[in-house]
Amino acid sequence: DAGVTQSPTHLIKTRGQHVTLRCSPISGHKSVSWYQQVLGQGPQFIFQYYEKEERGRGNFPDRFSARQFPNYSSELNVNALLLGDSALYLCASSLIWGSDYEQFFGPGTRLTVL
Amino acid sequence: GENVEQHPSTLSVQEGDSAVIKCTYSDSASNYFPWYKQELGKGPQLIIDIRSNVGEKKDQRIAVTLNKTAKHFSLHITETQPEDSAVYFCASRGYSGGGADGLTFGKGTHLIIQP
Numbered sequence: 001d002a003g004v005t006q007s008p009t010h011l012i013k014t015r016g017q018h019v020t021l022r023c024s025p026i027s028g029h030k031s032v033s034w035y036q037q038v039l040g041q042g043p044q045f046i047f048q049y050y051e052k053e054e055r056g057r058g059n060f061p062d063r064f065s066a067r068q069f070p071n072y073s074s075e076l077n078v079n080a081l082l083l084g085d086s087a088l089y090l091c092a093s094s095l096i097w098g099s100d101y102e103q104f105f106g107p108g109t110r111l112t113v114l
Numbered sequence: 115g116e117n118v119e120q121h122p123s124t125l126s127v128q129e130g131d132s133a134v135i136k137c138t139y140s141d142s143a144s145n146y147f148p149w150y151k152q153e154l155g156k157g158p159q160l161i162i163d164i165r166s167n168v169g170e171k172k173d174q175r176i177a178v179t180l181n182k183t184a185k186h187f188s189l190h191i192t193e194t195q196p197e198d199s200a201v202y203f204c205a206s207r208g209y210s211g212g213g214a215d216g217l218t219f220g221k222g223t224h225l226i227i228q229p
Contacts, residue, residue, distance in 0.1 A: 004157075033216055042120075042203050043158065045216030056216050059115075090157055102148065103217060105157035 002027065004093050004106030012112045013081050021076045021109045025093030031055075032074040033103060034066055035090040043090055043105075049074055050097035078111075086113045116141040120204050120220025128228050133194055135223045137204035138186040144208035147180060147187045148217070152201045161202075162189070191225075199227045 005024045013019050025032050031050040035043035048056035049068035063079045072093075078085055088110050092103040117140040127133045139147075145166035150158035164171045164178045164187065171178050175194075180187040191198055201224050205217040 035216070040222075042118075042205075042219030042221050043217070045218065048216050058216055102160055102163060104160060105150070107157045 004091055004104055006089075006091050006106040006109050008109060009107070010110045010112075012114065014114050015081055015083060017081050019078050019081060019111060021078075021089050021091075021111075022073065023076070023091030023093075023106060024073045025091075026104060029093040029095050029104075030072050031094045031097045031101075032068055032072065033092045033094070034074070034076045035092065035105075036060075037088040037090055037108070039087070046076070048097070055097050081113045083113050086111060116144060116206055116208060116215070116218040118204060118206055118218050118220045120223060122223060123221065124224045124226070126226040126228055127194055129194055129196060131194055133189075133191045133198070133225055135189045135202055135204070135225070136186060137188070137206075137220050138184075139206045139218075140185065141206070141208050142182075142185065144206040146207045147178070148205050148207075149178060149189050150203045150205065150219075152203065152222075158203060194225075194227050196227050196229060199225060201225070 007022045033048040034046040037043040045058035047066045052068045066076045068074045088108040090108045092105045094101045094103045120137045148163035151161045152158045164180050175192045177190040201222045203222050204220045207217050
């Protein structure tokens, strides 16, 4: 079975631009979460979606937004990119939404902002 | 919000020896504690997890212990092998406001297995 897939693998943007990252969860999983991992740090929670509704949001500015589609795939959008947005963006999927359900991560999208 | 502290930041052990990584958390409502292994250029891989109603869990060479009173949990790896070299993250999750939160991660431990 395929795991969590993310696209693109790498991305280079300039300050002020907009970026869209995509994620497909494990087949049968209905919840998707997004995390930002800056080099040398642990992942930081951005959003969590379940059944196309936002179920949780971390401490990120409104420049970050996301949505989940009827097929449970998801997009993360970042507007007005800053140098500090350079990071590995990780998508994680879980079967349903709940505090003790396992989250499985994809390989991530490496975003570089110049 | 939740805060997770992880120690040590780097751990070097001889192949075959044991490795222990420790984490503390701040939110007493947290009830799920996973551990992830991340190799260079890859996403985090879930290796073991423990829920608040359990004190210890073991899977072959890997074990996790949880002390809810002291709010700390630990990862134990026995008979370490070269392929255990990676960065390990602890994490916690609880409830706040309308429901389950995202995971809160520690800063990671770089485990180096010396041949």
